[in-house]
Amino acid sequence: MNVSDIQQLLAAAGWYSGAIDGDAGAKTLQTVAQAETAQAGAYVEPPSGWPQARRLIGAGQAVLFQLGFEPGAVDGYAGHNTVEALTAWQSERAGTTSTLSRSAIVGAKSDPAQLAYPRQKDMPAFYGEAGGAQCTAGKVQLAYPMKIAWNKAQTVTRFSCHEKLSEPLTGIFRDALAHYGQADIERLELDVFGGCYNLRKMRGGAALSVHAYGAAVDLNPEKNQLRWGADRAQFAAEDYAAFWRIVMAHGGTPAGYAWGADWMHFQFARL
Template identity: 45%
Template sequence: MKELWRLIQQNVGVDADGIPGPKTAQALMKKLDIQPPAHTWPSQAEVRSGNSMFGRAGDERSLTNIRLPYVMRIAWEPERTVSTMRCHKMVAEPLTRIFQAALDHYGMEKIREMGLDLYGGCFNDRAIIGGKATSMHAWGIAVDMDPDRNGLNVHSPHAVFSRPDYAAFWEIVEAEGAVSLGRARDYDWMHFQFATL
């Protein structure tokens, strides 16, 4: 099997080590003019293995800055604002679409009122809070918003993002294939990620 992968890798122009990986898959798809299926994200386990489309945690070469469709306030220092977000290149377009669709749906006044402009972070090369596993933030594929009112151990109905007026936002997020931990597991309502559970 390794020899087969070596031949494929030589044919698509990536380092031939005989081990299937994201570079080989992307190069092969490009050569065969195959578009990746929309909204198909790997599982957390696949991401943590380092063999997913996202590569290795903390790899600066995989990151990019996106211009946000609206200015966000830093959650712990709301007088400071950000207009860009550092994330993995592969989620740059879906993230931009999410925030643009939220702006189109709610308008800036409502976004500010709801705290959908309180930025809690995206790329952060770290372990999960209270554990040893690598966080999805270490790949730049997770976003935290309004952490003060949607904390790790705050459940519905106390988490603000669990309220009915946020349903449209979560539908926008889920339309891009991203996962809300709040909607899926009723904890960490601040967090959504481009990896399945």
């Protein structure tokens, strides 16, 4: 998300009337302050102490939130949720679509353990209501610390998931460490956490995301972007095949194997 994007968003909200010139000058910054006041309740914390670059991104997120494009947390960090929300807004504005095909690949790699989990259409019956307390009641104890994708100075050693998934998710990262060792985990960037629970719609779609049930995980989204195929995605390389076997052996479905894109993502729901 660059300054021009943020200026366009602020203009769409009716707060900015200057040139879309990519220059974070006085007029743009005055409008950022206006957005912070108007959308104060959307911010994760008061942004007054944030550096300028973070305040700009936060203002863009606040407008996306206001317009209903689900940028994730309004925290001033342009992670993949923010980037996809911006893509959806820009696509709608241009009269095009941001819809992403998730058609199942014929003969996709799989494991019998995946049969323990529902198809996407049956998730409410299996997991309960999206956004319910059970969707974050599970706690994954990580076998190694993970960097937060949108703020790599921050690390986590645990994260929340659906109460039915704490055991398989804990097992995936335990077995990944046993297979690769810490040095290769870091070299392959299997230690960059992109999120689990998020009550939102599916990116590029209208239905609720599997993340809304706490039943999906994203890893290293920057190098495995939603719309990238195996020709571009980091996690499509042979070095990661063992990791995806581990995921499937614990019942997870890798998006890259299931529909050929979104290689950051695996979920406990079949297509």
